[in-house]
Amino acid sequence: MSGSGPLVISTWNHGRAANAAAWEILSTGGDSLDAVEAGARAVEDDPAFTSVGFGGLPDRDGEVTLDACIMNHAGDCGAVACLREVRHPISVARKVMEETPHVMLAGKGALQFALDQGFKRENLLTEHAEKRWRARQGNEDFKPVANVEDHDTVGVLALDASGRLAGACSTSGLAWKMSGRGGDSPIAGAGLFVDGEVGVACATGVGELAMRGVSAFLMIELMRRGASPQEACEEAIQRVARKQEIEDAQLGVLALNRDGLTGAFALREGFTFATSNAVLNELEDSRHPAR
Ligand code: GLY
Numbered sequence: 001m002s003g004s005g006p007l008v009i010s011t012w013n014h015g016r017a018a019n020a021a022a023w024e025i026l027s028t029g030g031d032s033l034d035a036v037e038a039g040a041r042a043v044e045d046d047p048a049f050t051s052v053g054f055g056g057l058p059d060r061d062g063e064v065t066l067d068a069c070i071m072n073h074a075g076d077c078g079a080v081a082c083l084r085e086v087r088h089p090i091s092v093a094r095k096v097m098e099e100t101p102h103v104m105l106a107g108k109g110a111l112q113f114a115l116d117q118g119f120k121r122e123n124l125l126t127e128h129a130e131k132r133w134r135a136r137q138g139n140e141d142f143k144p145v146a147n148v149e150d151h152d153t154v155g156v157l158a159l160d161a162s163g164r165l166a167g168a169c170s171t172s173g174l175a176w177k178m179s180g181r182g183g184d185s186p187i188a189g190a191g192l193f194v195d196g197e198v199g200v201a202c203a204t205g206v207g208e209l210a211m212r213g214v215s216a217f218l219m220i221e222l223m224r225r226g227a228s229p230q231e232a233c234e235e236a237i238q239r240v241a242r243k244q245e246i247e248d249a250q251l252g253v254l255a256l257n258r259d260g261l262t263g264a265f266a267l268r269e270g271f272t273f274a275t276s277n278a279v280l281n282e283l284e285d286s287r288h289p290a291r
């Protein structure tokens with residue numbers, strides 16, 4: 001798709017909520033970093049989205065643990081992994097980027113840092129999520145189901161009116177994951193990558209596939225060498241399909257380049273994404289290889 005900035009593109013049906021929040025900032029000349037953070041926060045806040053933030057489905061032990069990453073135009077990056085009891089991991093990730101010499105904080109240290117920064121501690125396990133967790137006790141089948149909310153990271157990619165790119169992603173990770181499991185979302189290069197001279201890309205779905213494929217970084221490098229965002233997305237997905245066991249797993253990717261061109265592709269049908277700019281506000285089905 002073609003377009004120029006400002007523009008925002010976000011993963012899945014919850015991408016609509018993300019875009020609405022991001023567009024409020026982008027449409028008034030705001031910064032892409034603020035826009036992607038606001039987009040991710042909108043999804044983190046809504047318990048109806050059970051794969052992100054408050055209301056996210058827990059791990060096998062019934063604990064909600066969150067992963068998130070944010071990157072700016074200059075390539076600065078902040079991330080949190082396995083963060084408990086804080087509703088907005090994306091904002092903690094931004095604080096990691098802006099207030100520490102590090103890129104990622106995990107587990108207890110991430111929680112302590114968040115509390116030191118003034119974030120509120122709260123129970124993120126909603127009644128609905130707890131009920132679903134209880135209902136599956138005794139079920140030892142932990143294979144993620146494609147296209148259900150068990151793995152649906154919100155990825156938000158934006159280009160602002162000044163030509164600055166940014167990206168954010170946030171998730172409660174795979175539902176029923178092992179305790180301590182981190183996914184692709186907090187790992188720069190796997191779930192998200194930004195190069196202000198090239199573009200921004202993200203992945204969603206079964207994170208292990210994107211981690212092994214370093215999918216977000218791969219898309220940036222393909223675009224750097226001349227691929228369109230759509231070509232980069234297709235190659236990243238085909239690479240995963242060629243090199244890894246995908247069975248019926250889902251992986252979806254989005255890319256946006258500095259000219260405002262976008263791409264989307266997925267391993268199989270069912271991946272949706274939302275695009276908003278001055279003339280467009282649309283939810284679409286991603287293309288996928290014929291299977
Ligand atoms: N992509 C989300 C996860 O695997 O954690």
